[in-house]
Amino acid sequence: LDNLALPMALTPLPPGEWDSWFWAPPVSALTLYARWTSGSTAELRDAMGRLLAANPPLGGKLERADDGSIGIRCGAHTAADLVRFAVGSEEYVAPDTLPDRLDSLQRCLEPDLMGVAGGGIGTGSEQLASGGPLFRISALTLPRDGGAVVLVELAHLLGDGATFYRLCAALDAELRGGSRVELIWGEAVPPCYRAPGHMTLRDQWRMGVLPMKYAFPLQARFGRKRVSQIAVVDRKALRSFKKADGAASKAGFVSSNDVIMSALAEVYDSTNILMHVNMRGRAEGARAEHAGNIERNIFFPRSLLAARRGPAFLRDVILSKLYYWEAGRVPLVPFLLNSVGIATNWASLTRFMVPTGTKVLAHCPLSSFVEALPVDLAVIFQAAPGGPICINHNLRTRKMLFRWRASTSRRWRALVVPLDASVPWFKRYAELLAYWTAVVTAGLSAGVVGGWACACYLGPI
DSSP, rough: OOOOOSSTTTEOTTTTGGOOOOOOOOOEEEEESSSOOOHHHHHHHHHHHHHHOOOOOGOEEEEEEETTTTEETTTSSHHHEEEEEEESSSSSOOSSSHHHHHHHHIIHHHHHHHHHTTTTTTOHHHHHHTTTTEEEEEEEEEETTTTEEEEHHHHHHHHHHHHHHHHHHHHHHHTTOOOOOOOOOSOOOOSSSTTTTTTHHHHHHHHHHHHTTHHHHHHHHOOOOEEEEEBBBBBBHHHHHHHHHHTTTTSOOOOOOHHHHHHHHHHHOOOOEEEEOOOTTTSSSSOOTTTTEEEEEEEEEEEHTTTHHHHHHHHHHHHTTTTTTTTTOOOOOOHHHHHHHEEOOOOOOOOOOOOOTOEEEEEEEEEEGGGGTTTEEEEEHHHHHOOOEEEEEEEEOOOHHHHHHHHHHHHHHHHHTTTTTTSOOOHHHHHHHHHHHHHHHHHHHHHHHHHHHHHHHOOOO
């Protein structure tokens, strides 16, 4: 992105429609508030106006130039266009506990709010076709509860999770009248997704993004359905794993991210896991103020990440600065030939905008958009100010196998609140037995029918 500070300028977005982020869904998150008033609404609208004045790309729209290139026309939308409010259900009352609030955010409030948001701002291709916004806030006030639920969306073309939460921090500063949080748009940053001698992530997407639109039927497997859940991480267990696994790493330590990613790999079906690593403060010239998609993306085989030495293995690869876990082995068209789980950690990035007098009850990044794609997704985040680390994951699996793995895995079982705890252990065994019985029966039936068909075709020997 170049010259984005120029209002009303049509800023080119090389390489146009082939840019990986052009096809990506927006970065988005829901926040549940208590003590929301009409004054909170007016305060948010005013803060949005000041934020747009300081960051012109947020009010822009995508346009196609005469030469066929795609760019951003800044100033196309005003603050009034980008802040939507409606009245929500009069029956809703926020639950008492954080896990229940997170569950109600995802299952009760998100569908209602998506109706107000018109299904969301969409991908870059949809934004280009509609001339719609690249950044938007939609909200439902909850009359009975005296609160509100707010959805913030940012087009992935404009930035990643770090950019998203820096914008939340900038909005919070505008709300509180504090010192302005700066974002730098369009300044050249050395590419930090490239590893010497390897394909770039952009090249991978050029090869895989269009087939990915048709890949879901090819990746469909018998009995697979979507499992969408939020898990709360036990901090005490997390510290214990970090201490035990750190000794196996060459660096002498592992991070919380390393342990959680390894736990996720234990319960996932994906062949490979693609992890996003924020490169601000790590790559030369990339600072926290830089907006954009400034991240390194690393592919890992799920089996190695789920192994006993998984966290140490992950830490060593991150420190080695490799793009893929083994030099010279970059998977070809990964989204088509393999099942891929995408994982990203926003726990240390999470920031909250808090209008005067309100209180954040729960916060959760969205994962439902991934259901239309042939990938799994996990987002690690902070669920409330000073609250626990949580995982929002949406994956394709067989529910009975997921329950089995969740109850028998070493790290996942210890790290998170047991999932589907209400399901008795004997029912899990019964489900698993029924599944394998069906698989074996289908295999034997196919063998019998195939043998009979061959016998009829060949005749007596």
